[in-house]
Amino acid sequence: ALGQKINGNRYQDATGPLFDSTTYVLTGDGCLMEGISSEASSFAGHLNLDNLVLIYDSNDICLDGPTSECFTEDTAKRYESYGWNVVTVNGHDFDALDNALNPETRLKGKPLLIIAKTMIGFGSPNREGTSESHGKPLGDDEGNQTKEALGIALEPKFIVPPEVSIFFNKKINDDKAKEDSWNERFGNWLNTDNNKNTYELNTNTRNHTSVLNSLQSLEIKPNLATRASSQAAIQFLSEHIPSILGGSADLSCSDSTYIKSSSFVTKDDFSQRNVKYGVREFAMAAIATGLVIEGSFRPFIGTFLTFSDYMKNGVRLAALMKLPVIYQFTHDSIFLGEDGPTHQPVEHLASLRSIPNLNVIRPSDSTEVKGAWAAALQTEHPTAFILSRQSAPDLENSSMEGVSKGAYIIKKESKDSIDLCILATGTEVKLALDVAKNLEAEGSSVRVVSFPCWELFKDQEKAYQDETLGKAQQYAVIEAQSRFGWHEFIGKDGLCFTIDSFGASAPESALRKEFKYNIEDITNTIKKSIPLIA
Template sequence: MQNARPELVEKAVNTIRMLAADAVQQANSGHPGMPMGAADMAHVLWTRHLRFDPGEPRWIGRDRFILSGGHGSMLLYALLHLAGFDVSLDDLQKFRQKGARTAGHPEFGLLPGVEVTSGPLGQGFANGVGFALGQAMLSAQLGPGNPIADHYVYAICGDGDLMEGVSAEAASFAGHHRLGRLVYLYDDNGITIDGKTSITFGEDVTKRFEAYGWHVQAVDGRDHEAIDRALVAAKAELSRPSLIRVKTVIGFGSPNKAGKSSSHGAPLGADELAATKKALGWPLEPRFLVPDDVRELWAGVQAGKASQKAAWTRAAEAWRAAHPEQAALLDAHVERWVPERIADRLTSDLPPADATRKLSQALLQKAAPIVPALAGGSADLAESNLTEIKGGGSVAAGSYGGRNVHFGIREHAMGAIANGMAYDGLFIPFVSTFLQFADYMRPAVRLAALARLQVIYVWTHDSIFLGEDGPTHQPIEHLSALRAIPNLHVVRPSDPEETALGWAHALTRRDGPTALVLTRQKLAPVHRAGGANRDAISRGGYVVESPTNAVFTIVATGSEVPLAQAALALLAEKGTPGRLVSVPCLECFLAQPQAWRDAVLPPTQKVVVLEAALGVEWWRLAGKDGLVLGIDRFGESAPEKALAEEFGFTPAKVAERVAGWIGGTR
């Protein structure tokens, strides 16, 4: 509130500081310095600019606020409490404790008003780019005056965010695409855990971001009017994202720790906390004090925000009445609407067996027209990943109405930008690269799984069988590493039916990310005597064939399913019949009832697992008496058929190894 008395504003800012310091001290754990230094800019942003409704935290007309430096979580928690969100003093007092909603770093879905799970530095910075990208794309489709046309994406970021490489990728993308509704406040306090940033970070941040195409300003972090003017100017600069360098003092108010790294990641200590309160004219007791006049100030802020919400609601209702088709499109995005029986629609009129990346391409063209919220792209590999939505148009600077996003060679930022689109909840984003380069995306993939985001990964060229590009591009350990991430569903389909159902699963799964892992090379058909049982396939693991006299089972995924079927035919000719089980999604299969798992893999029958990858996770199915046929060394640069011979992935060699193993176990 610009008309509030300066003394009251100072008291309100100190309330934020002291709530943070008290919470960290009580928890005996946390980061007081950043909230204490950034309290002024946060107060100006939240009281004068940020549009929000504490009664409806996910209101689509709100501005978005991201605390990229999630270690300063008490800054956000204090603001949410003061702003009237469902965040009580009790929540603040339980900071960092077991079962508390006020986790050490903010977690999406745990506390209302938390827009992203932040903490791994740079991720929140890049998430914000995803929010702004999604806003620009959907707003362009809806037309002028639509209900999401004028919201902004704000973030507070710090030196650690700017040092991480993901922020460089994301800043470059945002500047190139002129995402003007992106406004970042840079907490320029010059301190990291190891000391002054000058020991490792000496670049000219202003020139760096200007080179990216950003609008850059610099202000004193204690000058509220200067911060306000900078925010006004940033909001007016709609052709470029904005960075406001706010010069702050970490741990402001602490007589002995202000401006020092000692205030970064540890409580002030009882004596220093008392000294800080004395220096700021703050009562020593009670802790977690919110003075009555500060409550009144924030009540006035909330009343102003409610007026903004009411005006927005009136305008939105008028827009809906005048634009019913666009309103229906907006609702489809808000709901991330997917047609009922999407699996039936995707599995009808399937193409014949082929490379699963080509099957995926055909399915994407089926899905896109009937799932309006589906959009995404590739890290400069669309022609190889086959992920272009035909006729969907491309997103470009100043022209955002398309559905195909060209992320450039920025896998790390691509993953985090997709997370931002998913956090915002207006798109079902998909992103793509070679499986080998999923490593570049891994931090964002892990956060998507942790935050339970609906993101779809299309990772192609999934094994040594991509051929001549050689071991730098041939994934070996990647499937095992990805399957180790909790709540990530890794789907490696073998044929048209499994690929279609993998896409259906990804489109309907709302509680976590799904990876479609696809082949470069064409695959032979998988023969099923009774046809494809879609319910069985959707369970993640099912029986493909089961002779009555089978003496063992081969479990396979992806390109190894038709290979296993050919090997089983050779073994059957020699009097050693076996069952074939396909497990396109191990995580889905392991989530099935025990009765289903036992029916697919009878406990009395020995198991061989076949996958052209490291395969350490498959021992849980094979057991100590089983056999895992995988790859435990890097690949080679050679044609696909030569590699199959070299690594033992031909029907004859698989049959030979299985026969030898069976003979040795009898």
């Protein structure tokens, strides 16, 4: 519904918007108990999405029994408070439903909720009105009794009444005529002025080779937090890729997702390219998925990494459907500071990495941030950026191409053999390089691998994987998140300099001291743990 409103604003001919479809959603009692229903419905009411119709099959039964045991709110008043138009009808009365759905009589300027009161298991002598009808088949005996109660012949077992076939055959022809008429109208518009080129440019969501080539030379201020480097990339990419649509869950001023050349979408202005989703993370994730399905948009959305839990099922669904939504998760470790453990992610990176089809990229500096965007815009999978609040010094030898391979050697060992190979991501790559420098000064041969994306690395040929990880005497990982999963790459005896407990409310410098997460402490621990280096 949101995508149609945006496109309806963008593309119009003399008679009005070219895109004005209505989105119909069928829901039940259980659906409206879910928190996402509140988030999405509140958002739709806020934007006056009158091209959205929600048909609520209200039968007062859920899987576990009657809703009187768990769900007794006044749904009509709830939706009226969201700014919806609410109509209640007998769900078994087709004429009443048809009248409620009639676009000519529908109230403009508000989304519509049709509360269709029904009887679950309608006609079944022993199951009607009970939770037994919710997820259990009737079976032959009860099915035959139901047919008799409804006046349906017992044979054949499955039957489509002739009047139903006649109705839908006519509807198919009517709808085809409407489609042909619209296609003619749309074709006439495309062939007017420069509309075809504009439309193709604006709706191009995949082929961005020339833009990504130019991204390599984009100058970004040095030593920025990776969230700030990503914001610079967003400004460049949004200028050259009109299909990009930004959004955030009440954090655009902090997660650095705002497209500065545009304002934000309102009920009176759908021409803008920033969507303020409010504190509705789950709905935001679901809406972004819908925008990709609509076909005209390449959405990215943002919030703090610790709040990714609120939208996990939305991310999972995009991954399941292989839809290339881009998530910008910032404030990526306990070192964000004084906000404390409620805002300091620990297990979240491992959780996201566990989702199939999701590329999770934690870049170390501005070059790797550009590489992350290039990778995200060239994949058919969703991508999660994991970005820092604290500054990230630009690193010698960091590589956009390396990001595309998931991991790469950012510092080679000093001898033919490798005493220690350190794997690191994000802001810890600089820490790993500094630790390696200390150890090299004492005669050790240390390789450092920047490892921004497990998933992309696993996609590489085994020869590249073996070449990158090498044959070191010992492996270690430095990442300010849970160690969960890293032993796949460092072996069961690998050293983990990770964060495996909750953080604390304190400045970054105090946290590093408390958690012994600094060059000196990590260097000393390595020397004590590895006799060869000590």
